Amino acid sequence: MKKNRCTDSDLGGKVGLEIVFSIGAGREPRLTAEYRKHLEDCECCRESVPLWNEKGQATRRHSLAVRIVNLSRKGDPAILRRNTKEGLALFKPDEHDASKGLYVLLDADHNIFDPEGMNLEDFNRLE
Ligand SMILES: [Zn+2]
Numbered sequence: 001m002k003k004n005r006c007t008d009s010d011l012g013g014k015v016g017l018e019i020v021f022s023i024g025a026g027r028e029p030r031l032t033a034e035y036r037k038h039l040e041d042c043e044c045c046r047e048s049v050p051l052w053n054e055k056g057q058a059t060r061r062h063s064l065a066v067r068i069v070n071l072s073r074k075g076d077p078a079i080l081r082r083n084t085k086e087g088l089a090l091f092k093p094d095e096h097d098a099s100k101g102l103y104v105l106l107d108a109d110h111n112i113f114d115p116e117g118m119n120l121e122d123f124n125r126l127e
Contacts, residue, residue, distance in 0.1 A: 006044040011035070015045055016052050023056025024063065061114040065104045068092045069112055084126045091123045 006012035015035045022029035031039070039046055072079040072090050080091040087107035092115075094101045103118035103126075 004042075004044045004047075007042045008038060011038050012042060012045045012048075015039065016048060019049065019052040020056045020059065023053060024059030026060055058114075062112070064102070065112045065115050068102065068104045068115065069106055080120075080123065082123070082126060086126075089123065089126050091118070091120065093120065 011034070015031070015038055018031065018035065019029045039049070068079060068090055071092070072081060078093065080093070082089045082091075084105075087105055090104045090106065092102045092104070093099075099120050101118065101120065101123075102115040103123055104115050105113040107113070
């Protein structure tokens with residue numbers, strides 16, 4: 001079966017960008033009537049929506065990790081730091097429950113890994 005082509009690739013591209021960027025920025029995509037109509041009419045774009053959602057979420061996870069690294073660089077005392085075998089481990093405690101939070105690894109090659117949910121206890125045990 002041949003995959004459907006986008007019926008209007010200019011418009012389809014805009015719809016895709018809106019979804020990826022909005023979710024990446026942590027807000028709801030603003031789909032205009034024109035965008036919504038295109039999604040109704042274009043099977044190709046409709047099938048791409050889950051992929052666009054995923055990309056947006058990956059962007060969001062990455063920018064969250066970058067934000068935590070930047071806070072730590074600015075000396076924010078809320079961000080815990082530990083040197084581990086893997087690199088610099090950072091921990092941003094949850095605002096409501098400091099016994100858990102987000103763990104971000106910055107390795108020796110300056111790669112920033114996506115945040116992972118972690119318990120403070122496990123963070124303190126990282127080697
Ligand atoms: Zn399309």
